[in-house]
Amino acid sequence: MLEEAVRALREWQHDDEPFQLHPGDVGWYWRFGAEATAAAVRTWRTDGRIVAVGLLDGEDLLRFTIAPDARGDDALALRLADDICDPERGVLPAGTVYVESPRGTRFQELMFERGWQSDVPWTPLRRDLAAPVPDSGVRVEVIGPDRADVHAGVIRASFEKSTFTGERWHAMASGSPHADARCLVAFDDGEAAAAITVWSAGTGRPGLVEPMGVHRDHRGKGLGKAITLAGAAALRELGSSSALVCTPSSNAGAVATYRAAGFAALPEVHDQRRG
Structure with missing residues (x-):
């Protein structure tokens, strides 16, 4: 699963896409070892294909991206939001938590609708x-x-x-x-x-x-x-x-x-x- 997730992240990188999770982010996390990295990676599939990948970077931050052709998919956005918002599903714990994801997706819209707020600004270059x-x-x-x-x-x-x-x-x-x-x-x-x-x-x-x-x-x-x-x-x-x-x-x-x-x-x- 880990290698498949890295391949998906490679395929989703394009200069005309918003800043997003990169295979290098997973590569840098690998300093903690392959087992820890595999445990930190989350994937979602549609019809057997990986359509979203997340990296749990610490206990309270999910760095997360979606396949470019699936970012407007309402059903996928709802599934992702349900999984990430519900602590019992094991993606993020209860309490104050953070999600990093590409701008302009249906997923982000749903999270704002559920009461999530914008955090401090970052500058991509x-x-x-x-x-x-x-x-x-x-x-x-x-x-x-x-x-x-x-x-x-x-x-x-x-x-x-x-x-x-x-x-x-x-x-x-x-x-x-x-x-x-x-x-x-x-x-x-x-x-x-x-x-x-x-x-x-x-x-x-x-x-x-x-x-x-x-x-x-x-x-x-x-x-x-x-x-x-x-x-x-x-x-x-x-x-x-x-x-x-x-x-x-x-x-x-x-x-x-x-x-x-x-x-x-x-x-x-x-x-x-x-x-």
Whole structure:
């Protein structure tokens, strides 16, 4: 089921679709292991075909998307809303919970009709990859299994609550989405200073940045822009049509970094919240 869900997510990625759950999101979650990832993925089928995929990202957030040709299906939207709103069905617990889903679907309309509210805004950003990406201007290396600790160490030093380790890097790399991913590290005077992982969904489809971080001791030097440019270049080499990322709108520094690396902001999106 997990591999089938990843394949479906790949097929649903198109540049003219709203920002949505990406196979790279599942690939990044795979750092917790295949068993945990399988337990976190939810799928819905119609006539045997997967038509919706969700990733339970923590206990209270369901990151969720629907097949593009099924987003206006009233019957499917009702089934999804019933399953997600009812704690006894085991998708989300009772209390305050959140759902991330593409804009403009019948499902979202139903959730608002049932009293769910918009939560804080997020800013999706996109960089077109039709033209070559400028050189990052710093030394950047592709990180493989033998240097997993280097990449993991930068990510831990970039995010206050990160639990990423070399062991989790290897777990992430064991997942099928990682076959079309690249982990990169930028160096500052010989020290590992910024890191990014980028995920391709296949040739001609948008790729994803998840995550990108700059070591707390190396900030203010333009390394966020540099490693993001390197990640975009890697996605272009993998055949991606564009590079996507989404960050809280309140994180002005991150939005500015992505803009500096040639990303254009798309319309803000909001999770839906109950409670």
